[in-house]
Amino acid sequence: MQSKIRRKVILLHTIVILLGLGIFAYSLPGFPAVSLAVIGLFAAAVTSSRLLDIQLPQGGRLNIDTAVILASILLFPLPDTLVITILGMFASMLIRQVKLKFAATLYPLSLKIITVFISTNIFYALGGKPGKIEPLLGIISLLLLCGVYSVIDLGFDQLTIAVNRGTRYMRGLVSSVRFLGPIYLSLSSLGILLSIMYKGMGYWGMLLFFLPLMVTRISFKSFLDIRKIYRKTIEALSNAIEAxxxxxxxxxxxxxxxxxxxxxxxxxxxxxxxxxxxxxxxxxxxxxxxxxxxxxxxxxxxxxxxxxxxxxxxxxxxxxxxxxxxxxxxxxxxxxxxxxxxxxxxxxxxxxxxxxxxxxxxxxxxxxxxxxxxxxxxxxxxxxxxxxxxxxxxxxxxxxxxxxxxxxxxxxxx
CATH class of the missing domain: 1.10.3210.10 (Hypothetical protein af1432)
Structure with a gap:
């Protein structure tokens, strides 16, 4: 059983890494479309937001880089967005002193490349354009971008869990969407806000953006802390039963x-x-x-x-x-x-x-x-x-x- 799961894990990692590297190589021509300073600024924002991740009660961590990545998709061409995402994720790994093993490093990077690539191309196919939101059709494409990105991101996380554990995929995905859907909705809204603020205020917009991002993070963490208090209370009741x-x-x-x-x-x-x-x-x-x-x-x-x-x-x-x-x-x-x-x-x-x-x-x-x-x-x-x-x-x-x-x-x- 364990050897069968291990073979599936290796197969999944191989497919994802090859696909991710292929997409990156295919998309790279045309980079950079904006200045390297801007790319560095947004990559630093991705890094900062990933360092503010939240420990989930059932294990794992919730990264709040979704807002910055969605803003990058809305503001910049695909090659620049991919580079911003990769640099930001890689820098966060270095800061956390994660052991940069080949598969362990390339796998999450490749998953994010695939997520960004699919979401961005759906956004473009529906009439979306980087740096410009058209009336009606543009709003629809923007909303679909947020929804598609969130579902794909959650879907890949659940796929990794399902293959590693040999569990059912769809049941876990539905549970994840129900539990994390509201926070992804909030982060998507912040991503739209960041793109608007940056276009109107430049670098100042980026600085001000972190205020609502921190409020969102604190609110969700407080929600999880309340859940922990609930559990402690229930554990106390359980102890009373056994006393x-x-x-x-x-x-x-x-x-x-x-x-x-x-x-x-x-x-x-x-x-x-x-x-x-x-x-x-x-x-x-x-x-x-x-x-x-x-x-x-x-x-x-x-x-x-x-x-x-x-x-x-x-x-x-x-x-x-x-x-x-x-x-x-x-x-x-x-x-x-x-x-x-x-x-x-x-x-x-x-x-x-x-x-x-x-x-x-x-x-x-x-x-x-x-x-x-x-x-x-x-x-x-x-x-x-x-x-x-x-x-x-x-x-x-x-x-x-x-x-x-x-x-x-x-x-x-x-």
Whole structure:
């Protein structure tokens, strides 16, 4: 499996690098159309904006160079824009002291070359002209340029993730567009603003441009920081659930970590991935107040085997009371449902199917009864016996891949 993914990664890198270098060589004649000082200024702006990137909660970073690159497309011919982009990206790599390995350096540069080339040519084909915005047709071409550039940029990022992880492409792309679409819209608007400011004010326009760019960055970072606070609050609730039983300590957090990693393997991104993490942390919130030694708890365990777990129903009602968690309530409600209970496994939310597998794996490997505690290999083997009945085979395969990548499952599991 890993060798197959590696071959795909090598093939993707080879195709992208050859295509990127070919496009650059094809487009270079005619450079420079504007002064080298202007090219250097915009390349420095690309570098500065890339150094202001934002760490995303699901991993990876969001570069805010989109605004400067779109402004370059609107202001300058294609060869100049490509040189500005390459110089800016390369300089940011040097400043960050990134190891400039051949493939690791040329691959992201080539992806950006292809993105700029396709977007610019669509802009030209629709009547757009560098340095001039025509009424009506020009506005339409400008808006399409922003949309096409954003989708291609996100699409290439997701393609890289999908090939590296062997996950589904379209699901991840849709999640990325939903999550990052608003920030790309803001950056596109700033790119249009920069082109207007530069044409009217020259170098002063470039300096003033960084004020709204910084405001946009700070606003989005503040939004992500609030999300982090949400997660810390939810983790505190998860700890409260486990406080009544020391044997369950850390269960919620471990299940959440497994669930997020499994979801990433399947190709989930953005808001859906975030909700799965929240639902996993709170999947047992309905257990608050249930006495572990009571008859009610024994009845709870029996009913959970059929999917009708009272604590899951209670937990879902609790989660539904919180606006930003409302979409996670159904995952909590159905996380004990065996997939053969319904006509189609997809009738059970993907997050619930993931949490079901992750929770079972954690319980098998972390039970307080040492004589019943299983190794990762034994736990996966037991879970595989119930796939297609209790567990979703797709999720089980993603669990196995995740454990192998984490070095927890060295043996081959059929």
């Amino acid at each position: 009544q039983n020391s044997n369950r300590s850390g269960h919620g957090k471990r299940v959440a970590n497994y669930s997020v990693d499994i979801a990433k393997e399947i190709g989930v991104r953005g808001r859906e991935l975030e909700l799965i993490g929240y639902a996993a942390l709170l999947h047992d919130i309905g257990m608050l107040g249930v006495d572990e030694d009571s008859l009610d708890h024994l009845l709870e365990q029996v009913s959970a085997q059929s999917g009708e777990a009272p604590h899951a129903l209670i937990g879902a009602e609790v989660v539904e009371q919180v606006d930003f968690l409302r979409d996670a309530a159904d995952m909590v409600r159905t996380h004990h449902y065996p997939i053969d209970r319904l006509k189609r496994p997809d009738d059970i939310p993907l997050g619930a199917r993931i949490i079901n597998v992750a929770s079972r794996f954690d319980k098998l490997t972390k039970t307080d009864m040492l004589d019943e505690r299983l190794t990762a290999y034994q736990a996966v083997s037991r879970i595989k016996k119930e796939q297609g009945m209790r567990f979703d085979p797709k999720v089980v395969r993603a669990l196995i891949t995740t454990l192998r990548k984490q070095g927890k499952l060295m043996e081959y599991v059929k």
